[in-house]
Amino acid sequence: MNQDIQIDIASLMNKGPMVMFLWRNEANWPVDMVTDNVEALLGYSKESFLNQIINYNQIIHFDDIKVVKQEVEWLKNSKSNYIEHQPYRVNTKSGHIKWIKDYTVVVKDNKNKITHFHGVIYDYTDEKNKEIQILEQNNLLFNKNQELKVNELKYRLLSNIAFEGIAFVKDDIIIEVNEPFTKIFGFKSNQVINKSLFETILSPRFIQAYRAFIKGNKSYLEIQGITKNGKLIDLEIEAKSTFLVDDYILVISFKDIGKRKKEQNQFKILNLAMEQVASTVVITNLKGEIDYVNSNFCKITGYTKEEIIGKFVDVLTSANSPKGFFSNILEILRNDEVWRGEFFITRKDGSIYYVSATISPIISNDNTIIGYLSIQEDISEKKRQEKELYIAKERYKLLSEATNEAVFIIQDGKIVDVNTACINLTQFSYKELIDKNPIDFIVDEYKEIAIDNFKNKKDAHYESVACKKDGTKIDVEITGKNFTYHDENYRITTATDITERKSLYRQMEKLKVAIEQSANSVVITNANGDIEYANSSFTKNSGFTYDEYIGKNLRIIKSGLHNDLFYKNLWQTITNGQKWEGEIINKTKLGTLYNEYLTITPIIGGNGKISNFIAIKEDITKKKKTENELIQSNERFKLLSKATSEGIFIIDNGKIVDVNDAAIEMTEYSYNELIGISPFDLIENNNKPKDKSFFKKSFNDSFKNIYTAITKNGNKLDIEIENKSFIYNRIHYRIIRAKDVTKRLEYKRQFDDLEKSIFVKMQEAQENERLRLSADLHDGIAPDLSTIKLYLDTLHYYYNTPETHKIIEKANEIITQTIINLKQISKSLCNTIIKDFCIEKKIKTFIDDLVLSKVEIVFISNLESNRYTNAFEMSVYFILKELINNSLKHSGAQHIILEIENNLNQLTISFKDDGCGFEIDSYLNITSNINHFGILNIFKRIESFDGNSQFKSKPGKGVNIIIEFETSKFLQFENF
Numbered sequence: 003m004n005q006d007i008q009i010d011i012a013s014l015m016n017k018g019p020m021v022m023f024l025w026r027n028e029a030n031w032p033v034d035m036v037t038d039n040v041e042a043l044l045g046y047s048k049e050s051f052l053n054q055i056i057n058y059n060q061i062i063h064f065d066d067i068k069v070v071k072q073e074v075e076w077l078k079n080s081k082s083n084y085i086e087h088q089p090y091r092v093n094t095k096s097g098h099i100k101w102i103k104d105y106t107v108v109v110k111d112n113k114n115k116i117t118h119f120h121g122v123i124y125d126y127t128d129e130k131n132k133e134i135q136i137l138e139q140n141n142l143l144f145n146k147n148q149e150l151k152v153n154e155l156k157y158r159l160l161s162n163i164a165f166e167g168i169a170f171v172k173d174d175i176i177i178e179v180n181e182p183f184t185k186i187f188g189f190k191s192n193q194v195i196n197k198s199l200f201e202t203i204l205s206p207r208f209i210q211a212y213r214a215f216i217k218g219n220k221s222y223l224e225i226q227g228i229t230k231n232g233k234l235i236d237l238e239i240e241a242k243s244t245f246l247v248d249d250y251i252l253v254i255s256f257k258d259i260g261k262r263k264k265e266q267n268q269f270k271i272l273n274l275a276m277e278q279v280a281s282t283v284v285i286t287n288l289k290g291e292i293d294y295v296n297s298n299f300c301k302i303t304g305y306t307k308e309e310i311i312g313k314f315v316d317v318l319t320s321a322n323s324p325k326g327f328f329s330n331i332l333e334i335l336r337n338d339e340v341w342r343g344e345f346f347i348t349r350k351d352g353s354i355y356y357v358s359a360t361i362s363p364i365i366s367n368d369n370t371i372i373g374y375l376s377i378q379e380d381i382s383e384k385k386r387q388e389k390e391l392y393i394a395k396e397r398y399k400l401l402s403e404a405t406n407e408a409v410f411i412i413q414d415g416k417i418v419d420v421n422t423a424c425i426n427l428t429q430f431s432y433k434e435l436i437d438k439n440p441i442d443f444i445v446d447e448y449k450e451i452a453i454d455n456f457k458n459k460k461d462a463h464y465e466s467v468a469c470k471k472d473g474t475k476i477d478v479e480i481t482g483k484n485f486t487y488h489d490e491n492y493r494i495t496t497a498t499d500i501t502e503r504k505s506l507y508r509q510m511e512k513l514k515v516a517i518e519q520s521a522n523s524v525v526i527t528n529a530n531g532d533i534e535y536a537n538s539s540f541t542k543n544s545g546f547t548y549d550e551y552i553g554k555n556l557r558i559i560k561s562g563l564h565n566d567l568f569y570k571n572l573w574q575t576i577t578n579g580q581k582w583e584g585e586i587i588n589k590t591k592l593g594t595l596y597n598e599y600l601t602i603t604p605i606i607g608g609n610g611k612i613s614n615f616i617a618i619k620e621d622i623t624k625k626k627k628t629e630n631e632l633i634q635s636n637e638r639f640k641l642l643s644k645a646t647s648e649g650i651f652i653i654d655n656g657k658i659v660d661v662n663d664a665a666i667e668m669t670e671y672s673y674n675e676l677i678g679i680s681p682f683d684l685i686e687n688n689n690k691p692k693d694k695s696f697f698k699k700s701f702n703d704s705f706k707n708i709y710t711a712i713t714k715n716g717n718k719l720d721i722e723i724e725n726k727s728f729i730y731n732r733i734h735y736r737i738i739r740a741k742d743v744t745k746r747l748e749y750k751r752q753f754d755d756l757e758k759s760i761f762v763k764m765q766e767a768q769e770n771e772r773l774r775l776s777a778d779l780h781d782g783i784a785p786d787l788s789t790i791k792l793y794l795d796t797l798h799y800y801y802n803t804p805e806t807h808k809i810i811e812k813a814n815e816i817i818t819q820t821i822i823n824l825k826q827i828s829k830s831l832c833n834t835i836i837k838d839f840c841i842e843k844k845i846k847t848f849i850d851d852l853v854l855s856k857v858e859i860v861f862i863s864n865l866e867s868n869r870y871t872n873a874f875e876m877s878v879y880f881i882l883k884e885l886i887n888n889s890l891k892h893s894g895a896q897h898i899i900l901e902i903e904n905n906l907n908q909l910t911i912s913f914k915d916d917g918c919g920f921e922i923d924s925y926l927n928i929t930s931n932i933n934h935f936g937i938l939n940i941f942k943r944i945e946s947f948d949g950n951s952q953f954k955s956k957p958g959k960g961v962n963i964i965i966e967f968e969t970s971k972f973l974q975f976e977n978f
Contacts, residue, residue: 016037016039017039019039019125020122020124021036021039021040021043021044021123021124022037022121023036023040023051023058023120023121023122024036024118024119024120024121025118025121026117026118027078027118027119030057030058031057031058031059031119032054032057033051033057033058034052034118035052036048036051036052043094043100043102043123044061044100045095045096046094046095059071060093061093061094062090063090063092063099065091070087073085074119077108078108082221083107083110084106084107084108084221085106086103087105089102089103089126089129089130090102090104100125100126100127101125101126101129101130101131102124102126102127103123103124103129104121104123105121105122105123106119106121107119108120111367111368111369112367113368166182166256166257167182167183167187167255167256167258168180168253169183169199169253169254169256170251170253171199171252171253171254174199174200175196175198176194176195176197176198176202177195177196177251178195179191179194179195186227186235186256186258187202187227187228187229187230188229188230188231199212202228203228203229204225204226204227205226205227207549208225212225215239216252221240224259225237225239235260236258236260236263237259238256238257239254239255239256239257240254240255240257241254241255277296277297281298281377281378281379282296282298282357282376282377282378282379283296283298283376283377284315284375285364285374285376286315286373286376287373288371288372288373290314290316290329290332290374291312291313291315292310292312292315293311295307295310295311299378303318303347303349304350304351305349305350315328316328318348319347320347321348321354322346322354323345327345331361335371336371338371339363340360340361340362340363341359341360341361342359342360342361343358344356344358344359345357345359355380355382356381356382356384356385357381358378358379359376359379361374361376362374363375407423407497408420408421408424408426408478408497408499409424409494409495409496410424410435410440410495410496411492411493412440412492412493412494412495413490413491415439415456416438417435417438417439418437419436420432420436424497427468427476427478427499428443428468428471429471430471434471440456440495441453444466444467445467445469447467448466448467452466455480455482456482461481461483462482463479463482465479465480465500466478468497476499477499477500477504478499478500479497479498479500480498481495482494482495482496483495518537518538520539521539522619522620523536523544523598523617523620523621524536524539524540524617525537525540525556525616525619526615526616526617527555527614527617528614529613529615530555531556531557531615532554532555532556533551533552533554533555533556534553534614536548536552543596543598543619543621544559544590545590545592545594546559550591559588559589559590561588562589563587563595564586564587576602576615577604579606579612581603582600583600583601583602584599584600585598585599585600585622586598586599597622597623597625597626598619598620599619599620599622600617600618646662647741648664648740648741649662649664649665649668649721649739649741649742650662650664650665650737650738650739650740651676651681651737652735652736652737652738653735653736653738654733654734654735658677658679658680659678659735660677661673661676661677665740668711668713668721668740669684669711670713670715670717681738684711684712685709686709686710686712686718706722706725708722708743709721709723711740719742719744720742720743720744720746720747721740721741721742721744722741723738723739724741841865841882842863844879845861845863845882845883846861848886849861856896857890857898858896859886860897860898860899861900861901862899862901862902863901863902864903865902865904869973870969870972871972874947874967874972877943877946877947878909880943881940881944881965882911882913884940885900885913885940885963886900888937889917889961892917892918893917893919893960894917894918895917895960896916897916898914898915899912899914904969907968907969907970908968909966909967910965910966911963912963912964913962914962914963915961916960918957918958919956919957919958919960919961920955920961944967947972948967948968949965949966950965951963951965951966
């Protein structure tokens with residue numbers, strides 16, 4: 003057994019009931035190692051054994067020494083490496099005699115020579131006395147019935163080792179169990195008696211291992227058991243055959259080793275974490291030349307590993323150290339002794355610091371010294387404080403023992419002292435911490451647990467969450483112990499910040515979940531390619547279950563479609579420590595072939611050798627099928643692209659990567675001239691989109707717009723562009739379809755100009771028709787009505803009666819009012835004021851005529867009698883009139899502001915009201931409401947004279963309208 007492991011096991015047993023010895027295979031059995039608790043059992047100090055003041059054979063009772071020696075000789079000559087001694091007596095220092103139970107294991111060197119014996123003993127006095135009593139009772143009750151003897155024997159055997167589960171088994175059937183057995187497995191005794199081991203507590207998959215163990219010479223077997231709740235537990239079992247009631251049965255002991263297995267795994271992790279320990283670690287060879295230092299050494303001393311490796315350890319000697327200090331230490335170590343002490347070390351920059359060191363020889367398997375290990379702690383600060391601590395109360399010694407942890411000393415529920423680490427951890431000052439209740443620093447949801455542990459008079463160890471002065475929450479590991487000092491009771495509590503460790507643990511849990519839920523198969527093998535772990539995706543893709551693939555070589559999915567050279571190259575690559583990746587064809591459990599993209603990465607262990615391989619496997623069967631389909635699709639695309647008249651541009655990362663023949667013909671550039679340029683380079687500068695990301699939108703975005711393109715020969719083309727995204731072979735492309743719409747747009751412009759011209763002509767025709775109708779009303783119908791009125795007046799002479807007079811007066815009254823109305827209509831239709839006066843005066847007249855209106859109208863203008871073409875002035879007048887009428891009739895406005903500004907041949911009309919407003923989009927839809935024709939007519943008049951407009955309105959928000967005309971082509975004369 004490795005001595006480091008021996009020491010580690012001994013440290014675990016130091017406070018237990020069992021004492022561990024390691025004695026040499028020499029006369030008198032001198033002791034090389036013994037655990038600290040030997041004094042509690044035998045009264046002799048640990049040093050008295052290690053200094054050979056007393057040897058192991060000297061503690062054995064004179065009457066038993068012969069039997070013990072015979073058992074040891076048997077062990078030396080037998081094939082077994084283990085013996086359980088018959089209980090024997092030992093002499094304690096006080097003169098009392100104790101019975102002990104002894105389990106001894108031989109220790110051999112690499113030449114198979116026994117060098118030591120490793121034994122574990124514990125006090126067996128009480129059990130032996132019970133055995134003696136039972137024997138005495140058996141002598142007295144010898145003549146009692148056989149059943150009573152059997153029960154007594156069962157009790158004696160079951161009570162031998164009270165902390166182990168015991169079962170009597172015959173032909174795999176359980177016939178009796180003890181109480182620890184029921185606690186381990188959770189069954190009641192009547193639930194397992196007369197049941198098979200493999201129906202109750204052991205998995206059937208361990209039958210073969212169990213059978214081999216029973217028949218073989220192994221002293222124990224590690225196996226997995228099943229509790230009543232179905233939980234798997236790690237067990238160590240021992241079996242002995244004994245004669246009971248004229249037959250042989252097996253007495254099997256079960257020990258739950260789950261905690262031990264966990265501690266072993268933790269021990270391995272701690273070994274790998276050597277580089278992260280807070281202590282300084284130095285390893286030298288036999289000459290004292292430095293072979294290894296850890297990262298903390300480099301951090302503290304300032305030396306790099308390259309600078310210090312190979313140097314003699316004296317390079318670290320300080321001027322404060324005696325001459326040849328390290329050489330003297332080496333002489334002590336060469337005698338196979340451990341050196342402990344304190345000394346100064348010189349840093350690279352010449353400064354010194356004080357360390358406490360333990361230096362021990364490194365022993366090889368053949369029991370020879372191969373180097374020296376030094377573990378050092380920087381105690382410079384500790385030394386500085388020793389003088390102060392010497393004057394202070396002795397309780398400061400407790401703080402100095404825990405300098406790396408936050409330490410609270412508590413009395414009567416109040417903090418009476420803390421260390422520096424506590425101040426650093428909490429961020430509170432020393433004064434702020436004193437007299438405070440330590441529970442105040444625990445967050446609310448954890449206070450109940452902390453209070454329970456605080457009130458408990460026993461030692462406590464638990465995790466909690468504390469709050470710093472700035473409110474930061476940290477995970478802490480807390481221990482608490484009670485002690486008495488000068489007849490006063492105290493409790494010392496330590497707190498360690500484990501926030502980073504907890505965060506790392508949570509990250510590891512997330513990583514574990516992520517790997518298990520990964521769509522890709524993840525497989526970990528040993529250096530031989532045997533599977534040690536695989537995630538659920540591997541099970542799904544391969545069809546093999548856990549039991550079918552675990553421990554099997556990865557070649558179980560080998561398809562046979564690759565030649566031997568393929569696998570040879572793969573294996574050579576990864577065994578040389580290099581990553582291999584590529585496509586491979588494998589097969590499932592049912593023989594179905596599937597394609598994978600495989601990446602295999604070697605894992606290099608601490609010894610520099612490959613310990614494992616990690617394989618990440620992406621199932622690309624569908625992808626390969628899709629690629630083949632895309633190849634065929636691509637060929638079809640090329641045929642289609644040649645047949646279409648639209649130019650097709652394929653864009654990757656803002657650059658053209660492919661075009662069709664129509665695109666070459668349209669742009670007049672060659673294929674090679676187009677490849678690699680941006681589509682922006684083909685668009686006229688003043689027509690380019692302001693944001694180039696217009697061609698780089700997300701995958702689901704697309705757009706359609708018209709731009710002016712410049713061909714290679716300088717010709718301008720109006721092109722309609724449609725842009726969409728697609729993904730091919732995991733690359734995000736954009737495809738642009740360009741259609742030459744130059745002729746179509748020219749036709750549209752001609753049509754728009756014609757439409758405007760027709761509209762203007764219609765307006766002029768309507769105006770002429772109004773003038774004609776006005777003349778007919780004013781000059782034709784009105785005089786005829788006046789003539790009729792004269793004829794009615796002559797009737798007074800022919801029918802001179804009161805009734806006739808009333809009828810004639812009423813008729814004259816109606817005719818007179820009709821003439822007035824006709825003249826008013828004629829005036830309205832004629833609009834002669836437009837011919838005689840400018841727009842400004844006409845609008846003022848229209849507003850002044852609204853004498854009955856309760857709406858306040860503010861009109862501002864700077865036209866100053868500028869005159870424009872009749873058609874333009876009439877359109878502007880009717881636009882303004884329509885806007886005012888709409889506000890008066892439909893909006894319910896109280897205030898209207900109308901402003902006309904003429905500036906550098908630009909006429910700007912601003913119209914605002916505070917009415918009910920409307921949704922402008924619904925008014926632009928001609929089918930939504932026939933009452934919207936007024937607004938649509940305004941838009942039409944504006945467009946017919948190339949005007950621009952901005953209509954802003956929302957229900958309840960009134961309207962705000964801006965109309966602009968370029969008037970140079972409509973201007974007749976200024977300042978008339």
